[in-house]
Amino acid sequence: MSNTLIARWIVASGVTIGAAVTCVCAADEPAAPAPVIDNARVVVWSVHLAKGETGPYTPQDLDTVVMFLEGGKIRSAGADGRSHIETRRAGDAVWVPKGSPLRDTLVSAGPVEEVVIALKDTPVEPLASSSGLPAAFPRPGSRQVLENSRVIVWQYSWVPGRSTPMHFHDKDVVVAYRVEGTLQSVSPTGEQTLHTYHPGEIRFNPRNRSHSERLTAGHESAVMVELK
Numbered sequence: 001m002s003n004t005l006i007a008r009w010i011v012a013s014g015v016t017i018g019a020a021v022t023c024v025c026a027a028d029e030p031a032a033p034a035p036v037i038d039n040a041r042v043v044v045w046s047v048h049l050a051k052g053e054t055g056p057y058t059p060q061d062l063d064t065v066v067m068f069l070e071g072g073k074i075r076s077a078g079a080d081g082r083s084h085i086e087t088r089r090a091g092d093a094v095w096v097p098k099g100s101p102l103r104d105t106l107v108s109a110g111p112v113e114e115v116v117i118a119l120k121d122t123p124v125e126p127l128a129s130s131s132g133l134p135a136a137f138p139r140p141g142s143r144q145v146l147e148n149s150r151v152i153v154w155q156y157s158w159v160p161g162r163s164t165p166m167h168f169h170d171k172d173v174v175v176a177y178r179v180e181g182t183l184q185s186v187s188p189t190g191e192q193t194l195h196t197y198h199p200g201e202i203r204f205n206p207r208n209r210s211h212s213e214r215l216t217a218g219h220e221s222a223v224m225v226e227l228k
Contacts, residue, residue: 052106061099068088070111071087071089071112093153115223133210168209168210171227172204173224177203177222179199181218184215
């Protein structure tokens with residue numbers, strides 16, 4: 001059972017690990033969801049769980065971040081059968097190292113929405129800023145959720161009518177939006193763009209960008225993974 005689900009994540013992420021993993025496909029097993037993002041740095045899946053539902057294992061051979069857009073009481077089980085139960089809040093994030101895949105079951109009322117981000121082993125040199133602007137994070141109102149040698153995870157909510165400081169993105173970032181809202185982005189030269197983001201929308205934003213942002217309609221909160 002566990003090998004099948006692990007193998008399906010591996011196929012979806014485009015990772016080749018040789019013939020060591022055998023896929024024993026059973027008709028009653030749910031297929032892994034199609035990735036919403038797959039590029040040189042990450043593979044990203046959106047996983048929705050109702051009460052009693054179990055998601056697929058995280059990839060065996062990739063470090064992974066699991067972010068929660070909506071929380072609940074989660075049982076996380078490894079391929080070795082060991083499990084533990086934690087209550088996850090909206091905005092939380094969990095680090096799952098390669099070689100120790102986990103799958104989650106929602107044991108409380110739901111639904112829960114997870115964003116599963118598998119990190120490809122693509123080396124990227126640090127980017128120095130010549131803009132003179134502060135880094136995108138930390139910023140007033142931000143909450144650091146998790147940090148290690150590969151990622152920094154932030155939770156942030158925009159305040160209506162209040163612009164963020166003009167800032168420089170020195171890291172690629174995966175952004176998962178929690179609610180409906182329209183953000184106005186303003187570049188250092190004054191160029192303005194508007195975009196309305198929807199609940200559960202996930203974006204990959206490349207580094208080497210400078211701007212400020214202002215919430216112009218609705219409400220907006222997001223969980224963001226900066227890639228080191």
